[in-house]
Amino acid sequence: MGFLLSKSMDANLKKQQEFMLHNSRLQLERQMMMQNQMRERQMAMQIARSREFIKYFGTFFAVAFTGLTVGALKRKKPALLAPILPLSFIFAYQMDGAYGTLIHRVRGEAECIMASENHRLDLPHGTPTFDSIEKARRAKSSLASFLER
Template sequence: MERQILMQNQMRERQMAMQVAWSREILKYFGAFFTVVTVGLTVGAIKRKKPFLLAPIVPLGCIFAYQIDSAYGTLIYRIRGEAESIMMSEHDRLDLPHGTPTFDSIEKARRARSSLASFLEK
Protein backbone atom coordinates (compact mmCIF):
# COMPACT_ATOMS: atom_id res chain seq x y z
CA MET A 1 0.00 0.00 0.00
CA GLU A 2 2.83 2.39 0.87
CA ARG A 3 4.50 1.72 -2.50
CA GLN A 4 1.27 2.49 -4.31
CA ILE A 5 0.91 5.79 -2.44
CA LEU A 6 4.52 6.71 -3.24
CA MET A 7 4.03 5.81 -6.90
CA GLN A 8 0.83 7.86 -7.14
CA ASN A 9 2.57 10.83 -5.50
CA GLN A 10 5.49 10.58 -7.95
CA MET A 11 3.04 10.48 -10.85
CA ARG A 12 1.22 13.54 -9.46
CA GLU A 13 4.52 15.41 -9.10
CA ARG A 14 5.50 14.54 -12.66
CA GLN A 15 2.14 15.71 -13.99
CA MET A 16 2.45 18.99 -12.11
CA ALA A 17 6.00 19.46 -13.43
CA MET A 18 4.68 18.87 -16.95
CA GLN A 19 1.95 21.49 -16.39
CA VAL A 20 4.48 24.08 -15.21
CA ALA A 21 6.78 23.26 -18.14
CA TRP A 22 3.80 23.53 -20.50
CA SER A 23 2.93 26.96 -19.05
CA ARG A 24 6.50 28.14 -19.54
CA GLU A 25 6.55 26.94 -23.14
CA ILE A 26 3.20 28.60 -23.92
CA LEU A 27 4.52 31.79 -22.32
CA LYS A 28 7.38 31.93 -24.82
CA TYR A 29 5.03 31.75 -27.80
CA PHE A 30 2.42 34.07 -26.34
CA GLY A 31 5.13 36.53 -25.26
CA ALA A 32 6.41 36.74 -28.82
CA PHE A 33 2.85 37.15 -30.15
CA PHE A 34 2.05 39.82 -27.55
CA THR A 35 5.23 41.75 -28.38
CA VAL A 36 4.57 41.74 -32.13
CA VAL A 37 0.91 42.74 -31.69
CA THR A 38 1.73 45.49 -29.17
CA VAL A 39 4.43 47.00 -31.37
CA GLY A 40 2.23 46.73 -34.47
CA LEU A 41 -0.81 48.28 -32.82
CA THR A 42 1.25 51.06 -31.25
CA VAL A 43 2.89 51.94 -34.57
CA GLY A 44 -0.50 51.78 -36.32
CA ALA A 45 -2.13 54.00 -33.68
CA ILE A 46 0.64 56.59 -33.97
CA LYS A 47 0.76 56.60 -37.79
CA ARG A 48 -3.01 56.75 -38.28
CA LYS A 49 -3.64 58.89 -35.18
CA LYS A 50 -6.31 56.48 -33.96
CA PRO A 51 -5.75 55.68 -30.26
CA PHE A 52 -8.61 53.12 -30.23
CA LEU A 53 -6.22 50.74 -32.02
CA LEU A 54 -4.47 50.31 -28.65
CA ALA A 55 -7.61 48.77 -27.09
CA PRO A 56 -6.72 45.09 -27.79
CA ILE A 57 -3.53 45.51 -25.78
CA VAL A 58 -5.51 45.60 -22.51
CA PRO A 59 -7.12 42.12 -22.71
CA LEU A 60 -3.99 40.66 -24.29
CA GLY A 61 -1.99 42.16 -21.43
CA CYS A 62 -4.28 40.46 -18.90
CA ILE A 63 -3.78 37.11 -20.61
CA PHE A 64 -0.03 37.70 -20.73
CA ALA A 65 0.05 38.55 -17.02
CA TYR A 66 -1.88 35.34 -16.25
CA GLN A 67 0.59 33.30 -18.33
CA ILE A 68 3.54 34.85 -16.49
CA ASP A 69 1.89 34.13 -13.12
CA SER A 70 1.16 30.56 -14.21
CA ALA A 71 4.69 29.92 -15.45
CA TYR A 72 6.83 31.75 -12.90
CA GLY A 73 4.57 33.29 -10.27
CA THR A 74 2.61 32.14 -7.27
CA LEU A 75 -0.53 30.97 -9.10
CA ILE A 76 0.05 27.30 -8.23
CA TYR A 77 0.43 28.15 -4.54
CA ARG A 78 -2.78 30.19 -4.52
CA ILE A 79 -4.64 27.39 -6.31
CA ARG A 80 -3.31 24.84 -3.81
CA GLY A 81 -4.35 27.07 -0.90
CA GLU A 82 -7.85 27.48 -2.34
CA ALA A 83 -8.11 23.72 -2.92
CA GLU A 84 -7.11 23.06 0.69
CA SER A 85 -9.70 25.58 1.86
CA ILE A 86 -12.40 23.89 -0.23
CA MET A 87 -11.42 20.49 1.14
CA MET A 88 -11.66 21.77 4.72
CA SER A 89 -14.72 24.01 4.67
CA GLU A 90 -16.73 22.91 1.61
CA HIS A 91 -16.11 19.17 1.53
CA ASP A 92 -19.70 18.48 0.44
CA ARG A 93 -18.88 19.98 -2.98
CA LEU A 94 -16.45 17.12 -3.57
CA ASP A 95 -18.98 14.31 -3.16
CA LEU A 96 -19.42 12.09 -6.19
CA PRO A 97 -22.88 11.54 -7.68
CA HIS A 98 -24.35 8.35 -6.16
CA GLY A 99 -21.55 8.38 -3.56
CA THR A 100 -18.18 6.70 -3.58
CA PRO A 101 -18.05 3.52 -5.68
CA THR A 102 -17.99 0.32 -3.63
CA PHE A 103 -16.84 -3.15 -4.55
CA ASP A 104 -20.47 -4.27 -4.76
CA SER A 105 -21.51 -1.43 -7.09
CA ILE A 106 -18.52 -2.09 -9.37
CA GLU A 107 -19.29 -5.83 -9.47
CA LYS A 108 -22.96 -5.13 -10.19
CA ALA A 109 -22.02 -2.88 -13.13
CA ARG A 110 -19.49 -5.43 -14.37
CA ARG A 111 -22.04 -8.25 -14.23
CA ALA A 112 -24.65 -6.12 -16.00
CA ARG A 113 -22.17 -5.25 -18.75
CA SER A 114 -21.09 -8.87 -19.23
CA SER A 115 -24.72 -10.09 -19.34
CA LEU A 116 -25.55 -7.37 -21.88
CA ALA A 117 -22.55 -8.40 -24.00
CA SER A 118 -23.61 -12.04 -23.91
CA PHE A 119 -27.20 -11.06 -24.78
CA LEU A 120 -26.01 -9.04 -27.79
CA GLU A 121 -23.85 -11.93 -29.01
CA LYS A 122 -26.93 -14.22 -29.28
Protein backbone atom coordinates in the same frame (compact mmCIF):
# COMPACT_ATOMS: atom_id res chain seq x y z
CA MET B 1 0.15 -34.40 20.91
CA GLY B 2 -2.85 -32.84 19.15
CA PHE B 3 -2.53 -29.85 21.42
CA LEU B 4 1.13 -29.29 20.39
CA LEU B 5 0.21 -29.62 16.72
CA SER B 6 -2.68 -27.18 17.14
CA LYS B 7 -0.43 -24.73 18.97
CA SER B 8 2.18 -24.93 16.20
CA MET B 9 -0.49 -24.42 13.52
CA ASP B 10 -1.86 -21.39 15.39
CA ALA B 11 1.63 -19.89 15.58
CA ASN B 12 2.18 -20.50 11.85
CA LEU B 13 -1.22 -19.00 11.05
CA LYS B 14 -0.42 -15.92 13.11
CA LYS B 15 2.96 -15.53 11.35
CA GLN B 16 1.26 -15.92 7.97
CA GLN B 17 -1.34 -13.29 8.87
CA GLU B 18 1.39 -10.88 10.01
CA PHE B 19 3.29 -11.54 6.78
CA MET B 20 0.16 -10.86 4.69
CA LEU B 21 -0.53 -7.67 6.64
CA HIS B 22 3.06 -6.53 6.11
CA ASN B 23 2.84 -7.26 2.38
CA SER B 24 -0.49 -5.44 2.12
CA ARG B 25 1.00 -2.42 3.86
CA LEU B 26 4.03 -2.46 1.54
CA GLN B 27 1.79 -2.73 -1.52
CA LEU B 28 -0.36 0.18 -0.33
CA GLU B 29 2.72 2.32 0.36
CA ARG B 30 4.07 1.54 -3.11
CA GLN B 31 0.75 2.42 -4.73
CA MET B 32 0.60 5.70 -2.82
CA MET B 33 4.17 6.56 -3.82
CA MET B 34 3.47 5.69 -7.44
CA GLN B 35 0.30 7.81 -7.49
CA ASN B 36 2.19 10.73 -5.95
CA GLN B 37 5.00 10.42 -8.48
CA MET B 38 2.47 10.34 -11.31
CA ARG B 39 0.76 13.44 -9.88
CA GLU B 40 4.11 15.22 -9.64
CA ARG B 41 4.95 14.30 -13.23
CA GLN B 42 1.57 15.52 -14.46
CA MET B 43 2.03 18.82 -12.60
CA ALA B 44 5.52 19.20 -14.08
CA MET B 45 4.09 18.59 -17.55
CA GLN B 46 1.41 21.25 -16.99
CA ILE B 47 3.98 23.80 -15.83
CA ALA B 48 6.27 22.94 -18.75
CA ARG B 49 3.33 23.31 -21.15
CA SER B 50 2.55 26.73 -19.65
CA ARG B 51 6.16 27.80 -20.07
CA GLU B 52 6.18 26.65 -23.67
CA PHE B 53 2.92 28.51 -24.32
CA ILE B 54 4.46 31.66 -22.84
CA LYS B 55 7.18 31.58 -25.50
CA TYR B 56 4.64 31.63 -28.30
CA PHE B 57 2.15 33.97 -26.67
CA GLY B 58 4.93 36.29 -25.51
CA THR B 59 6.16 36.60 -29.08
CA PHE B 60 2.62 37.23 -30.30
CA PHE B 61 2.06 39.80 -27.55
CA ALA B 62 5.30 41.64 -28.35
CA VAL B 63 4.50 41.79 -32.07
CA ALA B 64 0.88 42.83 -31.42
CA PHE B 65 1.92 45.44 -28.84
CA THR B 66 4.54 46.92 -31.18
CA GLY B 67 2.24 46.86 -34.20
CA LEU B 68 -0.73 48.35 -32.39
CA THR B 69 1.38 51.06 -30.77
CA VAL B 70 3.04 52.04 -34.05
CA GLY B 71 -0.34 51.96 -35.82
CA ALA B 72 -1.95 54.11 -33.13
CA LEU B 73 0.85 56.66 -33.31
CA LYS B 74 0.95 56.81 -37.12
CA ARG B 75 -2.81 57.02 -37.60
CA LYS B 76 -3.37 59.05 -34.44
CA LYS B 77 -6.11 56.64 -33.33
CA PRO B 78 -5.73 55.69 -29.67
CA ALA B 79 -8.55 53.15 -30.10
CA LEU B 80 -6.02 50.83 -31.74
CA LEU B 81 -4.42 50.38 -28.31
CA ALA B 82 -7.62 48.81 -26.89
CA PRO B 83 -6.66 45.15 -27.59
CA ILE B 84 -3.47 45.59 -25.57
CA LEU B 85 -5.40 45.65 -22.28
CA PRO B 86 -7.06 42.21 -22.50
CA LEU B 87 -3.94 40.71 -24.09
CA SER B 88 -1.84 42.02 -21.20
CA PHE B 89 -4.17 40.36 -18.67
CA ILE B 90 -3.90 37.04 -20.52
CA PHE B 91 -0.12 37.40 -20.72
CA ALA B 92 0.16 38.24 -17.01
CA TYR B 93 -2.00 35.24 -16.05
CA GLN B 94 0.06 32.90 -18.20
CA MET B 95 3.32 34.28 -16.77
CA ASP B 96 1.98 33.82 -13.24
CA GLY B 97 1.05 30.22 -14.02
CA ALA B 98 4.37 29.43 -15.68
CA TYR B 99 6.81 31.24 -13.40
CA GLY B 100 4.85 32.85 -10.57
CA THR B 101 2.97 31.80 -7.47
CA LEU B 102 -0.34 30.91 -9.12
CA ILE B 103 0.06 27.22 -8.28
CA HIS B 104 0.57 28.06 -4.57
CA ARG B 105 -2.50 30.28 -4.47
CA VAL B 106 -4.59 27.65 -6.25
CA ARG B 107 -3.38 24.97 -3.82
CA GLY B 108 -4.25 27.22 -0.88
CA GLU B 109 -7.73 27.84 -2.24
CA ALA B 110 -8.19 24.12 -2.84
CA GLU B 111 -7.22 23.42 0.77
CA CYS B 112 -9.77 25.98 1.97
CA ILE B 113 -12.48 24.38 -0.17
CA MET B 114 -11.61 20.94 1.17
CA ALA B 115 -11.70 22.22 4.75
CA SER B 116 -14.81 24.39 4.70
CA GLU B 117 -16.81 23.46 1.60
CA ASN B 118 -16.28 19.71 1.33
CA HIS B 119 -19.95 19.20 0.41
CA ARG B 120 -19.07 20.61 -3.03
CA LEU B 121 -16.69 17.70 -3.61
CA ASP B 122 -19.27 14.92 -3.39
CA LEU B 123 -19.48 12.70 -6.44
CA PRO B 124 -22.80 12.03 -8.15
CA HIS B 125 -24.26 8.81 -6.72
CA GLY B 126 -21.67 8.96 -3.92
CA THR B 127 -18.27 7.33 -3.70
CA PRO B 128 -17.96 4.09 -5.67
CA THR B 129 -17.98 0.98 -3.51
CA PHE B 130 -16.85 -2.55 -4.20
CA ASP B 131 -20.49 -3.63 -4.50
CA SER B 132 -21.39 -0.90 -6.99
CA ILE B 133 -18.33 -1.67 -9.12
CA GLU B 134 -19.04 -5.40 -8.99
CA LYS B 135 -22.68 -4.81 -9.93
CA ALA B 136 -21.63 -2.75 -12.96
CA ARG B 137 -19.05 -5.37 -13.94
CA ARG B 138 -21.62 -8.15 -13.76
CA ALA B 139 -24.13 -6.14 -15.77
CA LYS B 140 -21.52 -5.46 -18.43
CA SER B 141 -20.40 -9.10 -18.61
CA SER B 142 -23.99 -10.35 -18.80
CA LEU B 143 -24.71 -7.81 -21.55
CA ALA B 144 -21.61 -8.92 -23.45
CA SER B 145 -22.59 -12.59 -23.16
CA PHE B 146 -26.14 -11.74 -24.29
CA LEU B 147 -24.82 -9.87 -27.35
CA GLU B 148 -22.57 -12.79 -28.29
CA ARG B 149 -25.59 -15.06 -28.72
